[in-house]
Amino acid sequence: MTLATKSVQNNHQSPLEVLSNLLADDMKAVNACIMDKMHSDVALIPQLASYLISAGGKRLRPLLTIASAKMCGYKGDRAHNLAACVEFIHTATLLHDDVVDDSNIRRGNQSANAVFGNEAAVLVGDFLFSRAFQLMVEDGSLPVLRILSGASAIIAEGEVMQLSSAHNMDTGFDTYLQVITSKTAALFAAACETGAVIADQDEQRCQALHDYGLNLGIAFQIADDVLDYTASQDKLGKSLGDDLRDGKITLPIIYALENATDDERAFWYSIFVNKKIDDETLPRAIKICEAHNSFKKSLETANLYKEKAISSLSLFDDNEIKSIFVDLCDYVIARSS
Amino acid sequence: MTLATKSVQNNHQSPLEVLSNLLADDMKAVNACIMDKMHSDVALIPQLASYLISAGGKRLRPLLTIASAKMCGYKGDRAHNLAACVEFIHTATLLHDDVVDDSNIRRGNQSANAVFGNEAAVLVGDFLFSRAFQLMVEDGSLPVLRILSGASAIIAEGEVMQLSSAHNMDTGFDTYLQVITSKTAALFAAACETGAVIADQDEQRCQALHDYGLNLGIAFQIADDVLDYTASQDKLGKSLGDDLRDGKITLPIIYALENATDDERAFWYSIFVNKKIDDETLPRAIKICEAHNSFKKSLETANLYKEKAISSLSLFDDNEIKSIFVDLCDYVIARSS
Numbered sequence: 001m002t003l004a005t006k007s008v009q010n011n012h013q014s015p016l017e018v019l020s021n022l023l024a025d026d027m028k029a030v031n032a033c034i035m036d037k038m039h040s041d042v043a044l045i046p047q048l049a050s051y052l053i054s055a056g057g058k059r060l061r062p063l064l065t066i067a068s069a070k071m072c073g074y075k076g077d078r079a080h081n082l083a084a085c086v087e088f089i090h091t092a093t094l095l096h097d098d099v100v101d102d103s104n105i106r107r108g109n110q111s112a113n114a115v116f117g118n119e120a121a122v123l124v125g126d127f128l129f130s131r132a133f134q135l136m137v138e139d140g141s142l143p144v145l146r147i148l149s150g151a152s153a154i155i156a157e158g159e160v161m162q163l164s165s166a167h168n169m170d171t172g173f174d175t176y177l178q179v180i181t182s183k184t185a186a187l188f189a190a191a192c193e194t195g196a197v198i199a200d201q202d203e204q205r206c207q208a209l210h211d212y213g214l215n216l217g218i219a220f221q222i223a224d225d226v227l228d229y230t231a232s233q234d235k236l237g238k239s240l241g242d243d244l245r246d247g248k249i250t251l252p253i254i255y256a257l258e259n260a261t262d263d264e265r266a267f268w269y270s271i272f273v274n275k276k277i278d279d280e281t282l283p284r285a286i287k288i289c290e291a292h293n294s295f296k297k298s299l300e301t302a303n304l305y306k307e308k309a310i311s312s313l314s315l316f317d318d319n320e321i322k323s324i325f326v327d328l329c330d331y332v333i334a335r336s337s
Numbered sequence: 338m339t340l341a342t343k344s345v346q347n348n349h350q351s352p353l354e355v356l357s358n359l360l361a362d363d364m365k366a367v368n369a370c371i372m373d374k375m376h377s378d379v380a381l382i383p384q385l386a387s388y389l390i391s392a393g394g395k396r397l398r399p400l401l402t403i404a405s406a407k408m409c410g411y412k413g414d415r416a417h418n419l420a421a422c423v424e425f426i427h428t429a430t431l432l433h434d435d436v437v438d439d440s441n442i443r444r445g446n447q448s449a450n451a452v453f454g455n456e457a458a459v460l461v462g463d464f465l466f467s468r469a470f471q472l473m474v475e476d477g478s479l480p481v482l483r484i485l486s487g488a489s490a491i492i493a494e495g496e497v498m499q500l501s502s503a504h505n506m507d508t509g510f511d512t513y514l515q516v517i518t519s520k521t522a523a524l525f526a527a528a529c530e531t532g533a534v535i536a537d538q539d540e541q542r543c544q545a546l547h548d549y550g551l552n553l554g555i556a557f558q559i560a561d562d563v564l565d566y567t568a569s570q571d572k573l574g575k576s577l578g579d580d581l582r583d584g585k586i587t588l589p590i591i592y593a594l595e596n597a598t599d600d601e602r603a604f605w606y607s608i609f610v611n612k613k614i615d616d617e618t619l620p621r622a623i624k625i626c627e628a629h630n631s632f633k634k635s636l637e638t639a640n641l642y643k644e645k646a647i648s649s650l651s652l653f654d655d656n657e658i659k660s661i662f663v664d665l666c667d668y669v670i671a672r673s674s
Contacts, residue, residue: 127493
């Protein structure tokens with residue numbers, strides 16, 4: 001274990017906080033770029049965008065871009081604009097997600113669509129998405145444009161796939177994996193790969209950082225899907241049991257269904273197919289998942305992706321950021337246990 | 338007047354049909370590209386996208402790209418991909434528009450959101466938008482990327498501005514012009530300019546085609562806003578009086594408000610601010626607009642932009658496409674008279 005990771009434990013800081021502190025100057029520049037580029041003379045745009053962007057986001061994805069570039073020895077400032085662009089794509093996705101899911105809470109506050117209306121959330125999402133592309137074009141690297149426009153298309157595909165497979169009890173692990181890889185992990189992968197590309201790394205190292213991001217993203221989303229059942233409302237920053245209400249068959253449910261009794265299967269059917277949900281539903285769902293070790297098994301699966309993420313880093317020499325990247329894998333899973 | 342425009346009148350073809358026929362081979366290639374690139378393994382994506390794209394769109398914007406390139410002597414096939422990209426941006430905008438406006442009819446059919454749900458319409462819109470960017474990146478021209486990503490951001494700004502100014506009786510001509518320039522004309526301008534850029538035209542000629550598209554687009558949207566009151570339902574392909582229901586203060590209303598009596602002002606106030614609409618509202622609104630010559634005055638204003646569009650073409654030598662471009666300006670206005 002390196003000094004850096006020791007200091008994490010000493011200061012009771014999460015690896016995410018350690019990374020934020022280490023890259024504080026860069027993140028200040030990223031934030032300045034975000035604030036600058038979300039400006040528009042149409043007042044509702046910066047109002048709505050800053051409502052979400054300023055409200056307690058962890059900036060995990062732009063941090064990944066900056067950190068990846070740094071780990072590869074990059075010294076310039078292109079990473080700032082591109083990290084902002086990654087955050088814009090993420091924010092646009094969140095805005096549209098909340099409209100699609102009809103969510104009312106995000107990051108512990110009322111969601112943007114709840115405050116400003118679905119119409120504004122859709123359109124400001126479109127604006128941020130376009131602005132992200134303008135930022136990439138300003139940067140001028142076609143390989144980066146290819147990575148980030150590709151990731152954007154994959155995210156949208158993943159979201160549609162999620163919508164198509166909701167309320168479908170036949171959803172198995174493969175479909176689930178494809179959904180979370182597309183809707184979540186693809187942007188983690190693109191964020192990391194972008195850092196490697198601007199640092200002029202060879203194909204193998206760009207791919208390695210892509211793979212790190214991808215597997216970290218998968219572990220992150222599995223943990224998120226467990227948290228949707230196990231977190232305390234305060235900690236989650238959104239409504240507990242949202243996935244159940246939206247009919248999303250996530251990994252804990254897939255595991256619970258594998259060995260379900262007839263009674264349990266009828267219970268899941270009534271939720272996911274007949275959409276019957278009352279105050280008793282969530283506690284009973286949690287109880288059944290616990291009886292089947294579904295949460296534990298989900299986190300074990302997340303751990304497999306954590307291991308893949310870590311092994312992708314083997315190409316890189318040991319250094320402070322690599323060590324934090326390793327810790328980050330544990331952290332995204334540990335949030336939920 | 339050239340032979341081409343004479344033949345328009347002889348065959349009772351609109352200039353749009355003449356252009357489509359003249360560029361039929363190219364448009365076949367554009368359509369093939371559209372069909373190919375809207376494919377996704379996620380079945381709902383091509384289902385929903387083709388529902389809208391195949392259903393009777395006029396392909397005006399991609400035609401402008403192909404025709405502009407041709408008028409500038411371009412002989413290659415880059416225009417096909419880029420014209421498809423312009424159509425994808427337009428389709429994504431339509432999908433999101435219909436969600437925002439809660440529209441049920443588009444191009445004479447049920448709108449995509451009415452058939453597939455708002456959620457799917459938002460997400461497939463995002464996919465088409467991302468796919469458009471992938472197509473541009475594939476083309477690899479940074480100037481084209483700059484033009485089309487810029488137009489996309491301006492479109493989103495225009496849509497938000499329209500949303501912000503809805504139900505606001507103080508909306509004047511300047512705001513209206515800014516809204517329609519952004520939400521509609523910017524893509525017409527970008528479609529034309531892209532054709533000039535890939536044909537390696539100098540800055541002045543690129544700007545001239547940009548200006549042609551922009552002014553054509555403004556004339557087009559003013560005529561569209563008149564049609565929303567004056568068209569027969571069949572011809573319109575969407576619901577008559579939609580703008581009234583959505584609280585959009587368009588040019589006929591702005592002119593009707595200029596010399597409104599107290600009674601009339603109270604009537605408009607009850608519609609736009611108090612949102613009181615019944616079966617009598619639309620006929621009375623039309624009657625008042627007619628009494629104030631609002632439709633006629635709107636079309637006169639559209640004619641001013643038509644003149645600007647035509648004068649932008651003065652840089653170019655006379656040829657068949659230029660002549661159709663001139664006729665097109667009349668056509669987009671004449672649709673509504």
